[in-house]
Amino acid sequence: MTSIAFIGLGNMGGPMAANLVKAGHKVTGFDLSPASCDQARAEGLSIAASTADAVKDAEVVITMLPAGKHVLSVWTDILPSVKEGALLIDCSTIDVESARKAHGLARERGGSLASLDAPVSGGVGGAKGATLTFMAGGAKEAFDRAEPILAKMGKKVVHCGEAGAGQAAKICNNMILGISMIGVAEAFVLAEKLGLSHQALFDVASTSSGQCWSLTTYCPVPGPVPASPANNGYKPGFAAALMLKDLKLAQEAALASGAATPLGAEAAQLYSLFANAGHEGDDFSGIINFIRGQKG
Numbered sequence: 381m382t383s384i385a386f387i388g389l390g391n392m393g394g395p396m397a398a399n400l401v402k403a404g405h406k407v408t409g410f411d412l413s414p415a416s417c418d419q420a421r422a423e424g425l426s427i428a429a430s431t432a433d434a435v436k437d438a439e440v441v442i443t444m445l446p447a448g449k450h451v452l453s454v455w456t457d458i459l460p461s462v463k464e465g466a467l468l469i470d471c472s473t474i475d476v477e478s479a480r481k482a483h484g485l486a487r488e489r490g491g492s493l494a495s496l497d498a499p500v501s502g503g504v505g506g507a508k509g510a511t512l513t514f515m516a517g518g519a520k521e522a523f524d525r526a527e528p529i530l531a532k533m534g535k536k537v538v539h540c541g542e543a544g545a546g547q548a549a550k551i552c553n554n555m556i557l558g559i560s561m562i563g564v565a566e567a568f569v570l571a572e573k574l575g576l577s578h579q580a581l582f583d584v585a586s587t588s589s590g591q592c593w594s595l596t597t598y599c600p601v602p603g604p605v606p607a608s609p610a611n612n613g614y615k616p617g618f619a620a621a622l623m624l625k626d627l628k629l630a631q632e633a634a635l636a637s638g639a640a641t642p643l644g645a646e647a648a649q650l651y652s653l654f655a656n657a658g659h660e661g662d663d664f665s666g667i668i669n670f671i672r673g674q675k676g
């Protein structure tokens with residue numbers, strides 16, 4: 381049994397922390413939202429009065445927060461109270477630069493603290509079912525200590541490299557996803573204009589060179605893949621607002637590193653228009669309806 385502090389008990393952090401309790405760990409949580417704290421208490425967490433209070437006896441500290449500024453602010457607040465030898469893991473999706481700054485804060489505290497960036501893929505369903513994929517950045521020793529804990533919340537834990545490498549893997553993967561979903565959506569819209577049925581395009585492309593996850597698992601038209609959000613009024617799933625967030629992070633990283641990502645930039649622009657048209661809460665595959673509405 382490990383003593384774990386979990387800060388940020390929202391849609392993802394709540395069920396992730398609950399899975400650590402189910403695995404037999406002693407978990408102390410904190411969130412600014414009283415409703416999230418009540419829910420977590422019902423799942424067996426102890427709730428602390430502050431972030432500092434939550435971490436003071438913890439061997440492992442996990443944060444699951446909205447963005448880089450929240451992570452840097454919480455890590456700055458907790459570092460003076462964290463125990464010698466503790467391991468800090470940030471599972472939020474944040475920009476690579478803030479992730480590296482967070483590792484730097486832990487290093488500056490001195491002593492024997494270890495730190496890891498470990499964002500996740502798999503969404504709320506994966507958080508509830510403990511089937512997330514973790515992509516981690518940081519020293520090998522930190523990864524080796526974190527792996528058995530992360531494995532209680534996910535089905536795959538990958539060490540991607542040094543500090544920030546987990547966030548880098550996450551935004552590169554999601555840039556592929558955003559671009560490929562738009563590509564699949566455009567193909568279905570063109571097929572409609574050409575009088576080709578959805579099922580016929582699916583049967584061909586899913587077994588041909590157009591095959592990809594956006595088509596075969598998350599098909600943006602109803603019918604061919606019964607479990608995809610298109611069959612459920614485009615209820616998320618993975619909301620367009622979150623896809624837009626990740627595409628913007630990819631564009632920030634591309635700008636900072638000098639990488640050319642013309643399709644990534646176009647995807648960010650299209651998701652921005654889609655989200656701002658009142659669809660930020662729709663599943664990101666709903667972009668097909670936005671594309672269908674555009675004039676050729």
Ligand code: NAD
Nearest residue numbers: 388389390391392393411412413444445446472473503504
């Ligand atoms: P959420 O908004 O549901 O939860 C975030 C929680 O952090 C909230 O409960 C909020 O009250 C809390 N919080 C904010 N500032 C705080 C502070 N200073 N101290 C304590 N608590 C604080 O968001 P979420 O959906 O759980 O996402 C969390 C992270 O996971 C984000 O970075 C998101 O991009 C990433 N993510 C989300 C999904 C998804 O499908 N929801 C999938 C993969 C990754």
